[in-house]
Each structure stands twice: as C-alpha cells, then as structure tokens.
Amino acid sequence: MAIQKPSHTFTKIHLKALHTNNFKILFALSFTVFINMFSFAQDIPKPTDSIKPAVKDSLVINAKDLIKNEAPAEKAQDTTKTDSIKPKKELLEHIVKYTATDYTSFNQKKQKLYLYNEAEIDYGDINIKSGSITIDYSTNTVYAKGILDSIGEYTQAPIFTQGSNVVEPDSIIFNTKTEKALIYNSKTEQSGGTVIAQITKKENDSVYFIHRGKYTTAEDLEDPEYYILLRKAKVVPGKKIVTGLANLFIYEVPTPIGLPFAFFPQSEKQTSGILIPSFGEQNDRGYFLQNGGYYFAISDYIDLAVLGDYYTNGSYGLRLENNYAKRYKFRGNLGFRYENLITSERGFPDYARSTVYNLRWSHSQDSKASPSSRFSASVNLGSSTYYRQSLNQINTGNFLNxxxxxxxxxxxxxxxxxxxxxxxxxxxxxxxxxxxxxxxxxxxxxxxxxxxxxxxxxxxxxxxxxxxxxxxxxxxxxxxxxxxxxxxxxxxxxxAKTGFQHSIPISTNFKVFKHFSLSASTNFNETWTFKTINKVYDNLNDELITETVNGFDAFRSYNFSTSLGTTIYGMFNFKNEKKENPKIHAIRHVIRPSISYNINPAFDRYYESAEVINADGLTQADIDILQNDPSLQYSRFEGGLFGVPGRNFSSSMGISLANNFEAKVRDKDSTATEPKKIVLINNLNFSSSYNFAGDSLQWSPVRMSGGTQLFDNKLSLNFGATLDPYALDNNNNRINKFNIDNGGSLFRLTSANATMSYSLSGGKDGKGQNDSSDAALNNPEDVLPKNLDFANQQIGVDSDKDEDDDDEAEKSAFYNFKIPWSLRLAYAVNYSNSRRQNEISSHSLMFSGDIELSPKWSVGGSSGFDLKNKGFTFTQLRFERDLLSWRMNFSWVPFSARSSWNFFIGIKSNILKDLKYEKRRQPDQRL
Structure with a gap:
C-alpha cells in the first residue's frame, strides 16, 4: 500500500515533462505518422469482383458455396495474452483523507508529507489521530507522535484505530505497504482489561507482540494499583493473550504469585472454562473444596455451570446453574442443588447420613412476545431441612427461611x-x-x-x-x-382431591336519594366433585365408619346480598382573619359508612343420616333415634375442595365504617404558594355483623385496623385489634351475655397487634439529613442477614458498575466528618386475651444498619432481640473495604448454631475473578 500524493504534485511533474525543444516535437510527430502508415500496410485489401468466363461450365464450383460448406477455421490463441507476470498493483487501493488544523506541507525533495496539530488520516479501516503525523513516500512509512503545548506538556498522543482495535501509544511507526508497526508505550483495552506495553510490534491487523507488558483492570492507568507483568506476550485482539513468565505486581512490588506461562482468553462472547473452587476446613468433616466446577457456554441463548463440593469425610454436594434468554421473547434461570451429608465415621454410634436437595426455577416472558398470552414460573421447592443442614456458604443467608x-x-x-x-x-x-x-x-x-x-x-x-x-x-x-x-x-x-366450581354472579347498582349508592347481587354456584363419602354407624363397635365413593356428583347453591353506602366529607378550618397563615390550615375527615344484608338459604337436601349396621337387638324406634342424632348427620360432599352446601339458614347484616384523616399544614419552604398536604391516619376501619337467624351470640366481634406514616413517610405504623361484646364464663367460654351486663366494659379486648418499620440515614453529601426511600419501609428483607459467600455473589465484578462521582470526591482532600450511615428497624408485638390468658404472644425487634467510615471502608450488621424470651435472634456482622480494583469482605456470625465467619479478597473484574483468596470457618453441623 502507498499513500497517495497530492494531486497538484502529479500535475506539476507532468507539465515539466512537456517543456522540450522544437526538434523533439517534430521527431515525435514524424514517428507517429510512420507508425500509422506501417499499420495501414498490414491491412487485408478489400475483395474485388473476378472476371467471369464467356462459356459456362457445369463443373465450375461456386466459391461462395465452398466457403459456406467449409467448417470455420479455429481462431488461434495469442500466446502474449496471458502473462505469468502479475500486473502491477494500483498505487492506492482506497481513497485517502487527511486533515490538520495548523498546516499541511509536502517536501518534494524528501518525498514527505507533514501534518501538524489535530492531524488525522483515514485510509480504508485505518484511522490515525495525532498531534503530528509525517508520511514518508519513499519508504511507505507513517510516523505519528504528540506535540508539546505552550507549557511544555505532551498532548495529542496518537490514537491508532484499525477495525475495532484501538491503541493509544506515545508514538507509532507504521508501514503502509506491509501494515506492520512499532508502537511505543501503548495502552490497549482487551475485554475489560488494559494492556500497557513499552514496545509493541504489530505483525498484522490481528497479531501483536509485546515486550514487558502490564495487564491490569485498574482505572488509573498512570499508576495502577496492581498489574500482571507479561515479559513476552502475544496478543490476538478479541481472542487470546499468550505469555511466558508472568507474575503479579502490587503497587510496583513484585509478589511470588505467578506462572511460568499463562493463557488469557479474550472474547466478546461467553466462553467455556474452569471455575476455581474455594477451600477450607470444617471441624467434623475435614478439609473441603466448594463451588468448583466447569462453565459451559452452550450458545448465545443458554449456558450451564456445573459446580461441586467435596469433604474429606465423604460428604459431597452438586449444583447445576443454568441461565437462558432470548431477546423480546423470554428469560429465566434454573438451579438444582443436592448434598449428601455424612456425620462422624462409619461404625461410630453417632454416624449419620442424610440427603437434601433444592430446585429453583424462574421464568419471565417479555410483554412484546405475545400480548394475548403469558407464561411465567417461580419455583422453589425441595427438602424442608435443606437451608438448615446445607454446608454450602451460599445458603447461609436463607437459614431463617x-x-x-x-x-x-x-x-x-x-x-x-x-x-x-x-x-x-x-x-x-x-x-x-x-x-x-x-x-x-x-x-x-x-x-x-x-x-x-x-x-x-x-x-x-x-x-x-x-x-x-x-x-x-x-x-x-x-x-x-x-x-x-x-x-x-x-x-x-x-x-388428591379434584373438583370444579361454576359461578354466575348477577349484580346491579344505582343511586338512591342522590347521595347513596345501592348495589344488589345474587350468585349461583354449581360444584362438581369426583369423590364423595358415605358414613355408616357400627352399633356393635360404637364406631362411625367413613367410606370413599368414587364417581361424579354435584350440588348447587345460591345466595343474595345488598349493600348501601355513601361518603361524608368533613372540613375543620383553622384559617381566620387573625391568623392568615397558621401552622395548620385545615383537617379533612372522610367517612365511608356502609351497611350490607346477606341471605344464605339452607340446603338440607344435601344432608342425610348415617346408616346403622349391626342393629341386632335394636328396635325400629332405637334406630330412628340414632339416625336423628345430630352427630350422625353428614353431607356426602364433606372433605371436598369447595366445601359443603350450607345447612343452616343465615340472614345477617354487616356494618363497616372507614375513616381517613388528612391535614393541610404550612410548608417550610417559604417560596411555596400552596400548603402542604399530609396524612394523619390512613384507613381507620371498624367492622362487625349481626346474624338475624342466630339463636345466640348474634353479634360478631368488632374488628379494628388502621395505619399511618410519620416523619416524612419514614415511619410506617400499622395496628389492629379485636373487640368482643360478649362475656366469658368460669371456664373461659363465650356466653350469650354482653360483657357490660356481666360487670365489665362495653367490649372485651381479645387480641391486638402492632407493627412498625423505620428507615433513616444521614451524613450523605455532608448534610446529615435522613434520606431514605419508601421501598426500604415496605421490604422486611432489609433487616435480614445477607449472603456470606462473596465469591459467588459476583458483587462489583462489572467494571462498568455505578461509582460515586469522582468530581464530588475531588472537591475536598479531607473526608467529610459527617459519616454516611443508614438504619432499618422492624418492630412487632402481638397480644392475646381470647380466654383470659392476658399475655404477649410475640414481641420482637429486628434491626439492620450500615456505616461508611470512609469512602472505602464500610461496616454493617443485622440482628434482632426477642423481647418475650429475652434473647438475640440470628446475628451477622459485615465489614467491607473497597480496594479500587480489588474488594475485601469479612462476615461474621458470632453466636448461635450457625456461628461462622468468612474472609474474602479478590479482583472485581469478571475476567480475573478467580484471582482471589478466601478463608472461612464453616458452622458446626448439629443434627
């Protein structure tokens, strides 16, 4: 390949050749005329008519007929047409484009083209950007380097791009004919990592040879915190890096961690490979290897990881992890875990062997795949003791599940x-x-x-x-x-129980007296079942025998209901002439009363009495008495999926009252033009019912529930209670007598509960304000323990993860004294007094928090305290250190049957995630 010379250069040389004397011009014209005459003499003369003979001869053969009948002669091949010498390649195969900001100069004597300041050359798939570019036509070489600015700083270093490969060196020498290059102090990104080399020889567009290169995933390439020194290496971009002796350097300090030779796969697609296990020791199972195996990159849509655990006492585990996805169609993952657990040694009295397993499957369909149909799956099943007995650290966080x-x-x-x-x-x-x-x-x-x-x-x-x-x-x-x-x-x-239920509800609604809404409905149900029962009474053994009858059967039922409701708004204004802008502007009370009436007929035809057998010695009157015994009455549909038809007539009235309290208060923001609306009490509900058809205990207990959010929605509070209007007898059973008539209060508190969740944080951006989201309040898992297996979490392995803005960190050289922190609390209490036990059935407090001691140090923990039993719940402490390209974690469960700890340090990058050190103490297994 050669670089095209400027068009004006060719024109200039051509015109110079025409500046000759008159003699040479005359000689050239004479030579041209001579050649033309010689070429004309070689032409075949046109055929002329021959002299016809006077006497016609019948034997004379017409020349035209002879020519027509004769086969055409084969045209001879010119031996000079195909030459073994290939024609000379064109001077340029592609169009050359070049630009420069300051100047473009061509030295005709030296055959060099100079481009200066923001110079750029495009030729085919090759692009070079640099401060200074020199093209030597005589040697077909391009030399690119940076330039010095006004303060003497080296700027506009070359950027060499060929296809998808980008190299950023200090300088480069490139041969346009052989496409070979020498690259000095280059930085090349290779699949999430960067190769920094002093001298790189580019053999072609797919092979590079490196001398004393550094491979790192650090962000600061001028002073990387670690790198792997590649003394001699061959790089095939997008495929592999093959190197000789290589070892790890941490802040320019060599370590003994290295290999005599190494192979780094470099692929933009997923590839199969070995998964390095972690090792450790457990007291009663010896040494172990965990989570080692092989990863199969089956295709672009599906993969498979086969992992295994092995303990020297014979215990082992197997894990299969699969991910699959198809864009705009579906995605999901499938996992199967199996463990064979052995305790002690064979022959000892405490020897035990057990197996546990767990199957997980998650599948979701893209909404674009099929708008009218959808398939989804969320499966988690297996042994009930799996999470409690599992030895693998990845299951520690699910111990309380x-x-x-x-x-x-x-x-x-x-x-x-x-x-x-x-x-x-x-x-x-x-x-x-x-x-x-x-x-x-x-x-x-x-x-x-x-x-x-x-x-x-x-x-x-x-x-x-x-x-x-x-x-x-x-x-x-x-x-x-x-x-x-x-x-x-x-x-x-x-x-197994099988059945079908058909339902046809019919309803209507309309307005009554403008302000009331009345609705009426009736519901018809038909239930099919494939198993019924038959009961017989064995008089001899005084036993009621239940038999299962296979076969189709059905029953039908219906009911009627109506409800009347309205909405009442009440407003309490605090704004008056004296106080134009009070702290509380108004309080709004919304009341939604509702009354309903329900009728459920009695379906006695589906009930019968058990047949009496072995009735020897009984009279017909005795048999009739037995058959009328309520304890021998039954429905053949008992035990069905959808219950039995109602035997008792029910006519009941339901009463409910819903309340909502809101307030408009003065906004703290002085620029706000409207008051701020806040919720005081959200959904304070009361409900009860009265059974007209009942002969006693006609009133049901009053149920109360409510909730609110306080402190800018940081505190979520929910509460509930049950109030019984009836009294108890000496045996703590409900009696048909109101509690107030029995010397008590109007209602008797039988149960109550309250839950609270609170999330707050501070110290962010030096403001020290509570900055929490509503999602933290509604997610109870925030206070639960976290996963202990950092190596398998793959947290932070992506180099493109979100980081704090560097500009914010550079504003001050000192760390802000207001330390960022977060705290999440969950409190629950339940009270029971249905039979005068008057006790707190459960009372617990759970908490979880994190403190960022520095931009790189953070500590956290989660625990809880059982206030009833006076003891701590499952406790976990966490420590984390961000080491730029590395990550260090330590997690500790200080006490309980699951006491253990885990230390991990490793590289964040996914390509080098197996370069790690992990030490852990497994919890002792207790069966």
Missing part, C-alpha cells in the same frame, strides 16, 4: 365482546418447620368478562335495569396435601 413457595402459570385471552380468558396454574407451598406440603396440579380458571344485556348501545347506563350485569367463571383444582416423606410417591396422588 421457613416457607418454600412455587407457581407456574399460563394464561390466554381471546379478545372480543365479551372477552374470554383462561389460565392454568400449578402451585406449591411448603412449611419447612412442619414439613407440610400443599400443591395444586393444576388449577384451571376460566372467565367471561362482564356483560350488560340491557345497556344502551350508545350513552351511559342509568337506572337499575340498564346496570344489570352478569359474569361467568369456572375454577377447577387438583389439590394434594402431603409431607416430605411422601413427596412424589404413590400415596401422594392417592389422596
């Missing part, structure tokens, strides 16, 4: 009028304390949207008739109740 829940669902909507939708859902709920498991495999739900059969086609609906509407829904379930020991065994499916 008492519930496992799963849900897999698919839904589909058919647009139209009315619209139809259905969903199929499989759910799972598991209590890890009781080991009770509830599953639905599956649940089917179908709905037809609301229909207004009497509504006008145009305009709004008015009156009782036009507002009549109905819906249809069907729900089917296959419900299973089992335990850990029977999970996915035959007996688990034998006890």
């Amino acid at each position: 008492n519930t496992l829940a799963s849900s897999v669902s698919y839904s589909k909507t058919f647009e139209g009028e009315p619209s139809v939708n259905f969903s199929v859902t499989a759910t799972h709920s598991q209590n890890t304390n009781t080991e009770q498991i509830n599953m639905t495999l599956p649940t089917f739900q179908g709905n037809v949207s609301r229909i207004f059969p009497f509504a006008p086609k145009v305009g709004s609906k008015k009156g009782i008739i036009q507002n009549i509407n109905l819906q249809y829904s069907v729900r089917g379930e296959n419900r299973i109740q089992t335990t850990d020991s029977s999970f996915f065994k035959k007996e688990m499916f034998d006890d």
